[in-house]
Amino acid sequence: MHLTSDRDSTDLSDLAHASARLGIVGGGQLARLTALAALPLGCEVTVLERTGRSPAARLAPRSTVGNWADPAVLQRFAANTDVVTLENEFVPAAVLRQLEQAGHAVYPSAACLELTQDKFIQKQTLAARGLPVPAFRAVASPEDVAAAAGAFGWPLVLKTRRNGYDGRGNFTLRSAADIPAGWQRLRGGDHELLVESFCRFTKELAVIVTRGRDGATVAYPVVETTQRDHICHLVHAPADLPGELAVQASALAVQAVTAVGGVGSFGVELFYTAPGTLAINELAPRVHNSGHYTIEACECSQFENHVRAVLGWPLGRTRMIAPAAAMVNLLGRTESPARPRGLAQALALPGVHVHLYAKATAAPGRKLGHVTALGDTPAEALARAEAAAAAIGFGTPL
Amino acid sequence: MHLTSDRDSTDLSDLAHASARLGIVGGGQLARLTALAALPLGCEVTVLERTGRSPAARLAPRSTVGNWADPAVLQRFAANTDVVTLENEFVPAAVLRQLEQAGHAVYPSAACLELTQDKFIQKQTLAARGLPVPAFRAVASPEDVAAAAGAFGWPLVLKTRRNGYDGRGNFTLRSAADIPAGWQRLRGGDHELLVESFCRFTKELAVIVTRGRDGATVAYPVVETTQRDHICHLVHAPADLPGELAVQASALAVQAVTAVGGVGSFGVELFYTAPGTLAINELAPRVHNSGHYTIEACECSQFENHVRAVLGWPLGRTRMIAPAAAMVNLLGRTESPARPRGLAQALALPGVHVHLYAKATAAPGRKLGHVTALGDTPAEALARAEAAAAAIGFGTPL
Numbered sequence: 001m002h003l004t005s006d007r008d009s010t011d012l013s014d015l016a017h018a019s020a021r022l023g024i025v026g027g028g029q030l031a032r033l034t035a036l037a038a039l040p041l042g043c044e045v046t047v048l049e050r051t052g053r054s055p056a057a058r059l060a061p062r063s064t065v066g067n068w069a070d071p072a073v074l075q076r077f078a079a080n081t082d083v084v085t086l087e088n089e090f091v092p093a094a095v096l097r098q099l100e101q102a103g104h105a106v107y108p109s110a111a112c113l114e115l116t117q118d119k120f121i122q123k124q125t126l127a128a129r130g131l132p133v134p135a136f137r138a139v140a141s142p143e144d145v146a147a148a149a150g151a152f153g154w155p156l157v158l159k160t161r162r163n164g165y166d167g168r169g170n171f172t173l174r175s176a177a178d179i180p181a182g183w184q185r186l187r188g189g190d191h192e193l194l195v196e197s198f199c200r201f202t203k204e205l206a207v208i209v210t211r212g213r214d215g216a217t218v219a220y221p222v223v224e225t226t227q228r229d230h231i232c233h234l235v236h237a238p239a240d241l242p243g244e245l246a247v248q249a250s251a252l253a254v255q256a257v258t259a260v261g262g263v264g265s266f267g268v269e270l271f272y273t274a275p276g277t278l279a280i281n282e283l284a285p286r287v288h289n290s291g292h293y294t295i296e297a298c299e300c301s302q303f304e305n306h307v308r309a310v311l312g313w314p315l316g317r318t319r320m321i322a323p324a325a326a327m328v329n330l331l332g333r334t335e336s337p338a339r340p341r342g343l344a345q346a347l348a349l350p351g352v353h354v355h356l357y358a359k360a361t362a363a364p365g366r367k368l369g370h371v372t373a374l375g376d377t378p379a380e381a382l383a384r385a386e387a388a389a390a391a392i393g394f395g396t397p398l
Numbered sequence: 399m400h401l402t403s404d405r406d407s408t409d410l411s412d413l414a415h416a417s418a419r420l421g422i423v424g425g426g427q428l429a430r431l432t433a434l435a436a437l438p439l440g441c442e443v444t445v446l447e448r449t450g451r452s453p454a455a456r457l458a459p460r461s462t463v464g465n466w467a468d469p470a471v472l473q474r475f476a477a478n479t480d481v482v483t484l485e486n487e488f489v490p491a492a493v494l495r496q497l498e499q500a501g502h503a504v505y506p507s508a509a510c511l512e513l514t515q516d517k518f519i520q521k522q523t524l525a526a527r528g529l530p531v532p533a534f535r536a537v538a539s540p541e542d543v544a545a546a547a548g549a550f551g552w553p554l555v556l557k558t559r560r561n562g563y564d565g566r567g568n569f570t571l572r573s574a575a576d577i578p579a580g581w582q583r584l585r586g587g588d589h590e591l592l593v594e595s596f597c598r599f600t601k602e603l604a605v606i607v608t609r610g611r612d613g614a615t616v617a618y619p620v621v622e623t624t625q626r627d628h629i630c631h632l633v634h635a636p637a638d639l640p641g642e643l644a645v646q647a648s649a650l651a652v653q654a655v656t657a658v659g660g661v662g663s664f665g666v667e668l669f670y671t672a673p674g675t676l677a678i679n680e681l682a683p684r685v686h687n688s689g690h691y692t693i694e695a696c697e698c699s700q701f702e703n704h705v706r707a708v709l710g711w712p713l714g715r716t717r718m719i720a721p722a723a724a725m726v727n728l729l730g731r732t733e734s735p736a737r738p739r740g741l742a743q744a745l746a747l748p749g750v751h752v753h754l755y756a757k758a759t760a761a762p763g764r765k766l767g768h769v770t771a772l773g774d775t776p777a778e779a780l781a782r783a784e785a786a787a788a789a790i791g792f793g794t795p796l
Contacts, residue, residue, distance in 0.1 A: 016735035016736060016737055016758055016759070017735070017736045017737060017754075017756045017757055017758050018737065018756070019737070019738045019741050019754060036434065036437065036438065039434065039456075039457055039756075040434065040751075040752065040753045040754065041741070041752060041754060042738050042741070042752075042754030042756060042767070044456075044756075057459075058437075058442075058459065059437055059457045059458070059459070060457070060459075061455075061456065061457070061458075061459040299748075299749065299772075308745060312742075313741065313742045313745050314742060314745050314746040316745065317748055317749070321719060321720065321772075322719065337414035337415070338414060338415045339414055339415060339416065339417070340417045340440050343417050343439070343440070343711065344710075344711045344712060347706060347711050347712050347714065348712040350697075350715055351697065351715070353438075354438065354439060354440075355438045356415075356417060356438065356439060356440030358415045358416070358437075358440060358442075359415055360414055360415050361414070369440070374697075374719075
């Protein structure tokens, strides 16, 4: 790869063509899919990631290699952009605030990250606006957990307040006997934790909301997500829900993103429980796995709308252009090189769109790609997506 | 830009992720749009172009800078690919044959280019299969042109046999008095020329055909194209035609691509004349401007199908997923930097998709981008595409 290191000066002599210079902090698949939406709009895209072989850097030649937790690196990166955006919620808000104070445009903003990257503060923020969330409480000791159980009942979910994803940072406690193991697993002595009432949901739902710099919002259709081992496995779009509940879920998602002052595309996860009630599980201040289906299934994808939002351009319409869509993640199963197998079999199926992320190595549970299938019915879309995903493997066969 | 020059060794140490290494000769917008379709399929894309700032090289960091007319450069480029494909019909077939003889996979093949890059041979090949083409004849002197007029009548179109595009290399002769000017303009003493009977068409049509390495073919809907100053200005999809004529146009296009042994996506231009007859105007052995609408309007675009075809993968379905689409090219008007203006106004329109090619400089007639709009009716699609295109300009306002 021929990338600038963070010590190099970036060649800026040829940007006369660019509609905007978009910097993305993080170079994983979310940055890659965002870049693939930004390039047709004439953006010059750069990413900041620790390795020059990140999925996004492979198609963003001017990218910077460096640690985004280092304020000096971030400042140098931002200097060559018009807008900095984020592919994850882990960049410390304080570091983003330094960028803003230096005059850089950062979306979502440091203020938004302060309200979202700590799950306890996020839940406080949503609850303060009257939005429904499961009962929650910050805990500083195993005794606090036991006290919360007295108030909320069992089971409880113990969570790290920061840096959790794909189930990492979550531990379900079924009784008091589980508290020591949970406290140890999540390193309660070192990390700030919270507990939540365990939600006995009927369905897990998600809504992508894009909010512009002017506060305008659009919401994508409500989808149903199915997790496997705490990782998103399958997304059905649209969710099979009574119309009024879909309207309610969409409204809650818009209110949640507005409550945190979000700008860009955000993923809002909700629980749907049996009596027909909804609760917000959590909100991610970034494009979201549950919205990958929008690339082919919606008029304007979550990625293009994210680019439009952070650059201050008008938002595109979010309606589906197919009756049904299903998205299945392609996960690694073993530690191996990530060369794909079975692509031709997958592409032989009608209505199938394959997205590979160009990660160098596979690992168990690592997201290496996804498949979206459109169909005339939900069953048709699902069958196609599952068949295509089943055909594709990585590295040497098991 | 951080690109390999043709003297550098390309870093191949990290291709474990790639589903295939696709090399594209030429780095313009057709290569860029092809790369944008190949990247999601996990391909490592490289382009070979004289400048490192070509539209495609901006998103293909491993690309090679060099002259593709130089066989040694091409050989070095091909050595780092699994398949070499072309974005234009100008690479000499003899040079491609050397690549093939060295063991490289080249699609479309040298044999196909021999039958297509010389318009006289192309027409001979199509006519020999019984396919309808306007009357044509090779001409070696102005006297030959006059003799052809005696056989075909006036007007005639004088053409260079090679390297013409967007009307460059064409000259319409309305009477014998025009022959000297045409002969001089096309440099008949230096270039091989042909003449064709002038076709008084009612509509100009185009069909994209993709043909696989196994000979399987798919055809996209027949579209109507409108030229302005010999450059494609507008594409309507589908064309407003009696159903049987659309079937016939599609069949002719498939036969034409099969006749030349094409592999990949090819553009076939046809004339529709008043009594309801069709003639093949010409065939381009590459993805084609008349097929840009397929990115949003069809299940699998001409670009993805080109990638699938040349890599030996199954072809995707070509049906439209919207009732109507219109595509308008964005052309430069003056010599200036090519920074776009008016993007926000264009993006405010519903159903509009903007594609900018990231060319550094604008020039009169230079293709700098295109707009595709979908609509429920042809009139709606057209109005949206025209409005979006009218909003976008480049460089400083006129």
